[in-house]
Structure formats: C-alpha cells, structure tokens
Amino acid sequence: MGMYVDRKDRKETYYCTLAAPRLFGEELLYESKIPTWQASYRAEDELQLLTMTPAAIESFFKIHGEDLRKKFKEKMCDNIESAIESVPFFTRLSPLHLALLRLAFNYEIVLPQDVVFYEGEPGHALYVVADGQLEVVQYDAQMMEEVVVHTMEKGDCSGGTSLMLRGVPHTTSVRGAETTLLLTLDEERFKAFLKVAGLDMNIVAREKIVRSLIKGNIPFFEGSPVERFNEIAKVCKIETYKRNEIIFKEGEVADRFFMISYGEVAAIVEGKEISRMGRGKYFGEIAVVVEDTKRTAACKAATQVILISLNKSHFRLFFSDRPEVLAE
Numbered sequence: 001m002g003m004y005v006d007r008k009d010r011k012e013t014y015y016c017t018l019a020a021p022r023l024f025g026e027e028l029l030y031e032s033k034i035p036t037w038q039a040s041y042r043a044e045d046e047l048q049l050l051t052m053t054p055a056a057i058e059s060f061f062k063i064h065g066e067d068l069r070k071k072f073k074e075k076m077c078d079n080i081e082s083a084i085e086s087v088p089f090f091t092r093l094s095p096l097h098l099a100l101l102r103l104a105f106n107y108e109i110v111l112p113q114d115v116v117f118y119e120g121e122p123g124h125a126l127y128v129v130a131d132g133q134l135e136v137v138q139y140d141a142q143m144m145e146e147v148v149v150h151t152m153e154k155g156d157c158s159g160g161t162s163l164m165l166r167g168v169p170h171t172t173s174v175r176g177a178e179t180t181l182l183l184t185l186d187e188e189r190f191k192a193f194l195k196v197a198g199l200d201m202n203i204v205a206r207e208k209i210v211r212s213l214i215k216g217n218i219p220f221f222e223g224s225p226v227e228r229f230n231e232i233a234k235v236c237k238i239e240t241y242k243r244n245e246i247i248f249k250e251g252e253v254a255d256r257f258f259m260i261s262y263g264e265v266a267a268i269v270e271g272k273e274i275s276r277m278g279r280g281k282y283f284g285e286i287a288v289v290v291e292d293t294k295r296t297a298a299c300k301a302a303t304q305v306i307l308i309s310l311n312k313s314h315f316r317l318f319f320s321d322r323p324e325v326l327a328e
Contacts, residue, residue: 029069115173
C-alpha cells in the first residue's frame with residue numbers, strides 16, 4: 001500500500017510503501033476526537049485490511065476501561081514522539097517535519113533474546129527504542145564469547161551511520177533484553193522524507209556535525225563558543241566515499257579541509273601509502289589557511305568513509321574577526 005502526503009506546494013506526492021504487518025490510523029485508539037488523516041493511502045496490490053471503526057473502538061474501551069486508552073496513548077504516541085525527538089539527527093527538526101518523519105517509521109515488538117541485527121551485518125536502518133530495553137553485545141576473542149557492552153533504553157538509538165552510507169557493517173549485535181517497542185527507519189524512507197520535506201542531509205545532520213567539530217580538538221576551533229560551532233556547521237558538508245575512491249589527488253589545488261566521521265583515509269605520496277587516519281582525525285587543513293596551496297599528498301578512502309568538509313572561503317569568513325587564528 002502506498003502512502004502519499006502533501007508537499008509545501010500542496011501537491012500530493014508519493015512518500016513510501018507500507019507492507020504487512022503494518023498498523024496505521026492508530027490515533028483513533030487514544031484521541032478523544034476523531035483525528036484527520038495525515039496522509040492518503042492507496043492499494044498498490046491486492047491486500048487484506050483488518051479494521052476497527054470509531055464505534056467499535058469506543059465499545060472496546062467501555063468494556064476494558066479508559067485506563068487502557070491512556071496506556072495506548074503513552075506507548076503509541078508519547079513514547080514514540082519523545083524517542084524520535086531525542087535522536088541527535090532530528091533534534092533540530094520543526095514540529096511539522098517531525099510529524100512527517102514519524103509517518104516513515106515502522107515499529108515492531110522485540111521479545112527477550114530476539115536478535116535485531118548481528119555484528120558484522122551490513123547496516124541499512126536506524127533503530128530507536130521507544131519503550132523497553134535492548135542489549136548491545138560484542139564478541140570477545142579472548143573470552144571466546146559474546147559480552148554485553150551496554151544496554152539501550154528508551155530514546156537510545158543505533159545505526160544512524162546507515163542513513164548516510166549504505167552497507168556500513170554493524171560493530172556490535174543487538175538483541176532484546178525485555179519486551180521492547182522498537183522504531184526503525186531505513187535509508188530509502190529517510191531519503192523519501194528528505195525529498196518530501198525539502199531538506200538535505202547537511203541540515204538534518206547539523207547536530208552531528210557540531211558534536212564532531214567539538215570532539216575533534218581541532219586547533220582552529222579551540223576556545224570557540226558553542227554558538228560559533230553552530231554557525232560553522234551550517235556551511236559544512238557531509239561527503240561519502242566508497243572504498244578505494246579518490247578524495248583528492250596529489251598536486252591538486254587545495255580548496256577545503258576534512259574531518260573523518262566514519263571509516264579510514266589513506267594518505268599517498270608518489271603512489272605509496274605513508275599513513276592512515278581514522279575517525280575523529282582531520283586532514284587538508286593547510287588548504288584553508290594558505291593561499292593557492294597544492295596538495296602534497298593524495299588521499300583516498302581506505303574503507304567506506306563519511307567526511308565532514310569545510311571549504312576555504314567559508315572558513316576564512318568564519319575567522320575574519322580572528323585573523324590571529326590564520327596567522328598561527
């Protein structure tokens with residue numbers, strides 16, 4: 001079944017496809033008034049629907065009590081909304097965008113010991129705990145067994161990197177610690193959300209960019225207040241590269257510098273690898289402080305890579321009131 005929503009220009013557009021088992025229209029279970037539909041739904045193939053009319057729902061709660069309606073609202077509305085809002089990717093979205101994003105999430109029940117994903121499997125989705133607990137486990141080669149690394153609770157998430165770069169392997173396994181309501185958002189639905197909402201990845205991931213810049217301990221930014229990080233994050237871009245893809249060549253005119261958000265980058269001089277850099281490291285910084293400089297080495301993605309980049313003009317504008325930074 002296809003889901004369609006209105007764009008900013010009020011034209012209806014395809015959003016995503018719903019497949020069994022999938023609940024929709026659940027607002028009727030906890031709203032005192034009959035809500036208006038947030039989307040249109042159209043059958044794309046033969047399907048069977050199980051339905052409850054408003055009258056049947058009211059009859060159900062008369063029999064089982066209004067306390068059950070309150071529990072439905074807590075589990076299916078309040079918990080889900082607060083869990084999505086707590087994801088770093090989404091903290092800067094408007095209420096309208098959050099409502100649209102919620103429609104793209106699937107949710108499922110994970111029972112104790114049910115495996116959500118295994119260590120080493122290619123990632124394809126973001127997972128958010130709406131209620132309950134999951135165990136994050138990792139194989140310990142010395143002990144030759146899986147060890148619980150930590151526990152995911154309400155609002156915790158995993159797999160955000162998969163929304164930016166398809167197929168990044170999971171570094172841990174995740175399984176149910178107790179009966180858990182789990183929200184999932186795959187890459188395809190996330191991209192559909194960006195398209196319909198008129199957003200791009202750089203806007204949605206701005207919080208991640210700010211955190212990366214702060215944690216990076218980059219000398220340029222030492223002592224900068226958070227407000228300045230927010231400003232510079234607006235002009236940073238997220239770039240993704242496949243394994244062995246060239247980021248820039250030796251001798252090219254340098255125009256931006258990079259920070260590694262995920263993966264490893266190899267530095268190459270005259271065809272030989274001289275060093276390798278991992279997450280949190282930065283490179284190409286000379287490009288933003290020296291005029292007309294050329295790359296003294298080539299850089300390529302040693303693995304799948306996510307980079308945060310900042311071009312020279314934006315960098316120099318950012319520090320126009322602090323020329324001593326450029327001098328140093």
